[in-house]
Amino acid sequence: MKMKTFLGVLVLGAFGAAKPGFAHHAFAAEYDATEPLTLTGVVVTVDWSNPHSYIHLDTKEKNGEVKHWMIEIAAPSQLLRHGLRKVDFTDGMTATVKAYQAKTDPTLANGRLLELKDGRSFYIGSVGGPNDGAETQAHPFLQ
Amino acid sequence: MPLVQWCYDLGVSQTLRDSTYLFAVTQALHVLAVTVFVGAIAVCDLRLLGWGPVGQSRASIARGAQRVLIWAGLAVLATGIPQFITNALTYYQSPLFVFKMYLLAAALLFTATLRWRVAVADEGRWPSWVPRAVGAVSLVLWVGVTISGRLITYYG
Amino acid sequence: MSSIVATFEWLEGLAWTTALRESPYGYPLLETSHVAFIVVFAGLVITMDLRLAGLAFNQAPLAQIQQRLLPWQIGTFVPSALTGILLFCVDPLRYYRNVLFLAKLTFLLLAGLNALAFHIKTSRKPAEGWDQDSSVIAMARLAGVASLVLWSLTIIAGRLIPNNWF
Numbered sequence: 001m002k003m004k005t006f007l008g009v010l011v012l013g014a015f016g017a018a019k020p021g022f023a024h025h026a027f028a029a030e031y032d033a034t035e036p037l038t039l040t041g042v043v044v045t046v047d048w049s050n051p052h053s054y055i056h057l058d059t060k061e062k063n064g065e066v067k068h069w070m071i072e073i074a075a076p077s078q079l080l081r082h083g084l085r086k087v088d089f090t091d092g093m094t095a096t097v098k099a100y101q102a103k104t105d106p107t108l109a110n111g112r113l114l115e116l117k118d119g120r121s122f123y124i125g126s127v128g129g130p131n132d133g134a135e136t137q138a139h140p141f142l143q
Numbered sequence: 144m145p146l147v148q149w150c151y152d153l154g155v156s157q158t159l160r161d162s163t164y165l166f167a168v169t170q171a172l173h174v175l176a177v178t179v180f181v182g183a184i185a186v187c188d189l190r191l192l193g194w195g196p197v198g199q200s201r202a203s204i205a206r207g208a209q210r211v212l213i214w215a216g217l218a219v220l221a222t223g224i225p226q227f228i229t230n231a232l233t234y235y236q237s238p239l240f241v242f243k244m245y246l247l248a249a250a251l252l253f254t255a256t257l258r259w260r261v262a263v264a265d266e267g268r269w270p271s272w273v274p275r276a277v278g279a280v281s282l283v284l285w286v287g288v289t290i291s292g293r294l295i296t297y298y299g
Numbered sequence: 300m301s302s303i304v305a306t307f308e309w310l311e312g313l314a315w316t317t318a319l320r321e322s323p324y325g326y327p328l329l330e331t332s333h334v335a336f337i338v339v340f341a342g343l344v345i346t347m348d349l350r351l352a353g354l355a356f357n358q359a360p361l362a363q364i365q366q367r368l369l370p371w372q373i374g375t376f377v378p379s380a381l382t383g384i385l386l387f388c389v390d391p392l393r394y395y396r397n398v399l400f401l402a403k404l405t406f407l408l409l410a411g412l413n414a415l416a417f418h419i420k421t422s423r424k425p426a427e428g429w430d431q432d433s434s435v436i437a438m439a440r441l442a443g444v445a446s447l448v449l450w451s452l453t454i455i456a457g458r459l460i461p462n463n464w465f
Contacts, residue, residue: 025167025463026166027160027166029166029464030463049320050326050327051296051461075296076321076326077323077324078297078299081298081299103163171455171459172455174334175451175455178337178345179345182341182342182343184342185343186346186356186368195368196363196364196368198363204356204359208356210355286338289338290334290335293334
């Protein structure tokens with residue numbers, strides 16, 4: 001187990017995969033670290049763009065209504081570093097995103113961790129953000 | 144590492160992390176302070192290169208710039224250090240941030256020693272290529288620090 | 300109004316703007332060079348302002364710093380503006396709807412007008428006499444302080460754009 005952890009650290013060190021994200025703006029300028037969300041829904045589309053990318057996600061509310069989320073995630077340079085590519089997304093696929101709610105816009109969130117149906121997970125954080133361990137969660141062999 | 148964690152846990156860090164405006168305003172003021180600093184560096188480097196305000200001696204421009212550099216430098220630190228401690232854990236792991244700090248150390252050392260001596264020396268003290276080379280190296284170092292700071296956002 | 304939006308939608312849909320928006324290297328390099336050019340440009344402008352306002356470099360004649368730095372200010376302003384225009388083309392609607400971007404443009408415009416006014420008002424007075432002419436000194440002080448404030452606001456507003464406030 002220790003050996004595995006050690007190897008994990010080595011691999012991460014080599015690829016820079018666990019390097020946390022930085023971004024253009026302060027996390028708290030827009031998002032609330034005390035409002036974590038776990039959103040599962042249909043990926044409508046992904047804006048793979050600078051300086052931030054966005055996942056447009058449709059979730060089903062308890063009352064059956066569809067809610068459209070705009071989830072800010074990292075810039076392409078950061079996403080690629082964390083192993084996520086544009087082609088990993090297909091419009092209409094199901095995905096789960098761990099995120100934080102925006103302070104003012106109720107349909108905006110800041111994504112931290114993306115879980116795909118095939119079992120892969122990716123760190124997608126775009127800003128410093130809370131020290132919630134999302135980076136290491138995306139790489140289970142570190143745990 | 145414990146020092147980094149201690150920075151991260153400070154009350155100031157917590158306040159900056161949670162505030163809607165404080166951290167962002169600190170970032171903006173940092174860029175402004177850097178701009179004033181680089182301006183004072185650049186006017187002196189241009190003069191060393193034999194351009195800019197050539198009607199003034201190198202020494203008088205360097206002495207004039209020194210006051211600006213000290214005040215702007217203090218402002219750079221006052222806005223830079225809070226940014227570091229707020230996200231100390233993240234910066235600590237960022238190769239580009241570490242690179243920026245080494246480059247900054249090199250630029251500071253170069254500016255305080257060789258560049259200062261060449262700038263305030265009598266004009267005929269060295270062959271003309273020396274002040275030119277010193278001006279060019281200084282400009283590259285300081286613009287390099289600025290550029291590496293900006294790139295942290297993208298390539299951590 | 301809607302024709303502006305339609306134009307911006309067309310602009311952001313073009314192949315080259317889309318490619319830049321999605322690129323892992325092109326956009327970061329474009330944005331970084333924008334910042335680097337601005338830091339040198341505005342830095343030299345502020346250096347000049349400090350002299351005009353009488354806050355630094357006072358041993359140099361008033362006109363010396365102002366006139367000898369002008370070519371360098373123009374030489375760094377042009378690439379700052381060109382990279383800025385490119386950045387705007389990559390995401391026009393985002394900037395069009397961003398209050399801080401519009402504020403930045405306003406400060407930029409006012410800073411330009413301030414510089415122009417100073418140039419026009421001093422253009423007929425020979426530079427050698429500036430330091431003895433109290434009206435020029437007063438004008439320089441006013442223009443210098445105004446320029447310091449306006450360029451500082453331009454930079455601050457520019458750096459705050461990505462926070463999507465307002």
